Amino acid sequence: MNPKGIKLSFSTNAFTSFSVEEAVEKIASLGYEGVEILADLPHAFPPEMSTGDLKRLRAVVEKTGILVANVNANTACGYYGRTFWDPVFEPSMANPDPEARAWRVRYTRQCIDLARELGSRSVSVTSGRMVPGIMPQDSMKLLRSSLSEVLEYAEEKGVNIGVEYEPGLLVEHCDELVGLLDGLGSSRLGANLDVGHSFVQGEDVPRVIRILSERIFHVHLEDIKGRKHYHLPPGQGDMDFGAVFETLRAVGYQGLVTVELYTLSDRPHDAAREARVFLEEFLRG
Numbered sequence: 001m002n003p004k005g006i007k008l009s010f011s012t013n014a015f016t017s018f019s020v021e022e023a024v025e026k027i028a029s030l031g032y033e034g035v036e037i038l039a040d041l042p043h044a045f046p047p048e049m050s051t052g053d054l055k056r057l058r059a060v061v062e063k064t065g066i067l068v069a070n071v072n073a074n075t076a077c078g079y080y081g082r083t084f085w086d087p088v089f090e091p092s093m094a095n096p097d098p099e100a101r102a103w104r105v106r107y108t109r110q111c112i113d114l115a116r117e118l119g120s121r122s123v124s125v126t127s128g129r130m131v132p133g134i135m136p137q138d139s140m141k142l143l144r145s146s147l148s149e150v151l152e153y154a155e156e157k158g159v160n161i162g163v164e165y166e167p168g169l170l171v172e173h174c175d176e177l178v179g180l181l182d183g184l185g186s187s188r189l190g191a192n193l194d195v196g197h198s199f200v201q202g203e204d205v206p207r208v209i210r211i212l213s214e215r216i217f218h219v220h221l222e223d224i225k226g227r228k229h230y231h232l233p234p235g236q237g238d239m240d241f242g243a244v245f246e247t248l249r250a251v252g253y254q255g256l257v258t259v260e261l262y263t264l265s266d267r268p269h270d271a272a273r274e275a276r277v278f279l280e281e282f283l284r285g
Contacts, residue, residue, distance in 0.1 A: 006248060008279060009034030009069035009258040011220075012043055014268040016083065020044050021060045028064035030272050034256040035061075036070045036218075037118065039111045044071075045078035046110035054117055061118055068120040069256035070192065070218045073111040074164060076104065092128020093146030094139040094170055101146055108150045112159045122160040122217045124192035125150075127170035127180075139170050140180075147184060154188045162192030162217040167200050167229050174198065174208045181215060194220035194260070195244055200229045205240070206247040219248070219257040221279075231263045233271050235278040245282040 010032045015023035020043035027035045037044050044057060061068060075088045091100030093108070111123045127143050130136055147161070154161050163180065165171045171180060181189055191212045198208045209216070223237030224230070234241060259279070264271040
């Protein structure tokens with residue numbers, strides 16, 4: 001175990017062929033210190049979780065001794081009653097339909113409750129995509145309004161909300177995220193920084209880490225080849241992980257870094273094992 005500094009986590013969203021309890025057990029058995037919980041089908045979708053479901057998941061977390069790095073509330077495929085749907089980020093907090101937008105706010109509050117129950121300090125969210133016919137600045141107003149509602153609850157419960165920017169979404173660059181964070185001004189609002197997304201966008205990843213600095217609540221990690229947004233195991237693309245970990249340490253980041261390889265759900269064990277072996281040298285610093 002790594003008592004101090006950056007710890008390595010793995011997301012259950014690569015283990016969607018297994019139950020969430022099995023996913024946690026498998027990730028722990030592979031030597032990971034943390035796990036990110038997918039708050040969606042087929043794992044821990046809060047609107048459909050019973051008290052018994054929650055007790056079983058919490059028991060597995062406690063039995064394995066693994067840390068819950070983050071509750072991933074980015075997608076809500078469960079809204080459609082399927083494990084895959086497109087658009088996967090809808091209904092978003094910027095959706096122009098008031099009822100759909102309100103559903104997302106309620107769901108995010110439920111994810112905050114889930115994080116509290118599992119001992120996670122953060123919940124990750126996205127802005128959702130831009131909607132044809134709605135000007136981006138109008139969508140941003142809706143997003144800020146929804147986040148304000150979510151943040152009231154997050155502040156009450158003591159859980160952080162990390163916004164993850166992503167290519168093709170309403171918030172897709174570091175500067176857009178900074179503007180959003182500055183505008184809302186809550187200490188509970190920060191970044192769920194996916195360094196691969198930053199790389200795809202052509203940003204200087206170490207510079208982004210320095211800009212966001214103490215506002216980084218959680219980190220997603222994957223490799224990227226040729227700036228194509230496709231998550232690869234670390235070591236199979238063009239990312240400079242030495243620079244990533246060096247800069248995270250330089251800004252004082254002491255949290256969990258989650259490897260996110262939902263693209264490899266056909267071979268999650270191998271992907272998780274390969275990623276951990278490759279990243280071990282960077283964890284040593």
